Amino acid sequence: MGTSRLTIYLLRNVSQPDDAIAHDKTPQSQTLDPSSGLDGKFYYSSRPADPPAWVSFVQPILSSSLQSVKTSSASGLLVMKAVNRYFALTFGYGRGFINPSKVEHQFGLRVALNRIDPRHIRSLDTKTFEDMVVTKNTQSSKSSELPTFGVDVSRDMLRAVTGEPRDKTLAKRLSGSDALVLNVEILPTDLPKLCEDLFEAFQEDTYKSNFEWIDHLALVTDAESVSKLNALLEKQLVAGDTSNTHLAMPEAIDWEDVDAFRIGGTRKEEYEDLDLDDYLGRLGQDKSEITIERLRSRHVSVRFSRSNDFDSRWNVYQCLVTEQRLGSQLHVLIEGRWFVVSDSLVAKVDQFASALPASTTTLIESRAGEIEAKYNARLADSAPSDLLLLDARIKRPGGASSGIELCDVLSSNGEFIHVKRKTRSATLSHLFAQGTVSATTFVADGTFRDELRKVVEVETEEPQRTAWLDMIPDGKSFVDRSRYSVSYAVIANSTRSGTDWLPFFSKLNLMQNGQQLLNLGFRVSVSRVAITP
Known part of the structure; x- marks a missing residue:
């Protein structure tokens, strides 16, 4: 008996197989042979063979026709009943037949987490939620434990997992998201027993021993x-x-x-x-x-x-x-x-963000539609003796292949001012990470500081030049971190008080980067820059 790759969904609010089919889909169907012992229905469709899209692209440069090159697709969906629930097994493009609202979310993920050996994880799919959704797939060259994958348990949502189960008789490897994917030696008549075992695994809470953090976001059932x-x-x-x-x-x-x-x-x-x-x-x-x-x-x-x-x-x-x-x-x-x-996470984040002071620099208002580069230049010009424009002055640390920008504007009192316009299409995660990376590099890399000093020597004149050079110690000198602060200036049109103008997941990101900076000995501030109509 050969191995079959099965993709299995658990369905909800389905009282008969046809309930699982999307309203705009009309696949052909067949009833199941009563002698199989299975209760359900099979749906399928196929398309006639057509030339693949790339044929029309390459044909003009060929000496003869590719008329015989054709491809076709087929879709299959088995909807069957087990343990008084309906399951769906997809084949080819059969997933497209399913009404998405009928899929039990995280069925495969819960089964996988409850059955996978936490020491033998092969890949994780996570989502980080901010102004945008960042989806990551992290794989290891061999089975590893959770810390290997660099998951941030306070803000990452686990979307899918692949690993080796404790019980190798179940499968060699499991992959779980909404669906469970497994390679298994099985006869079709044994599918009800398999689905029964998977449903039992779905209902367990064994995952809490190693993956309790996935419950930071609790499903609303009311x-x-x-x-x-x-x-x-x-x-x-x-x-x-x-x-x-x-x-x-x-x-x-x-x-x-x-x-x-x-x-x-x-x-x-x-x-x-x-x-x-x-x-x-x-x-x-x-x-x-x-x-x-x-x-x-x-x-x-x-x-x-x-x-x-x-x-x-x-x-x-x-x-x-x-x-x-x-x-x-x-x-x-x-x-x-x-x-x-969770209330505890919200309270922790809000407390941290609200405790951060505003910038000690007087931040001018932004103009409607003004790009960040123009705002940075106007800000520096508003107090030329106290503010130095470093926007786009990107310098490489010693041995690095890419450059780093210290800040957009440097103040005479040691503020590294980072400016970002908050839009619906841009995440603030880059802003907060930039502050951490640049400050760390400033302290640790003397070559980086020497490169910055060259910028100062070229772009400033006395008597300010000496003061600015004093603000940036040379590569061999000690850096007194207590002299500096990282100041985040976010251009945002909002009337909300405190830091409520920041989305929660952005504030969470701010807290994580801010804590790193505070631990390094820097001061941290965050300010909202108003926009002039």
């Missing part, structure tokens, strides 16, 4: 709270308010293979990327008719360069990422599910 949160989001989208919300793919895909997207509600228009403002703009007046149910029924499809067809992957609601406060609690919408962030 229907009334979900309804209120959806109402808040719906109202904002109808008004065109995307300050707390953006679109992101629920899973990692190979970007080099992506040709275009389609988003339901805008006919057959194609998108280069998933952009919420672009989508709302194309909806036009139809934006006023947005409802959560409509967003759930509208598909997001992707066309890969290897195919001429659009593959329906998700619905619009699954692709929305947003932060909403309900009462005193912070909630986030991720992959079509609402999570409440």
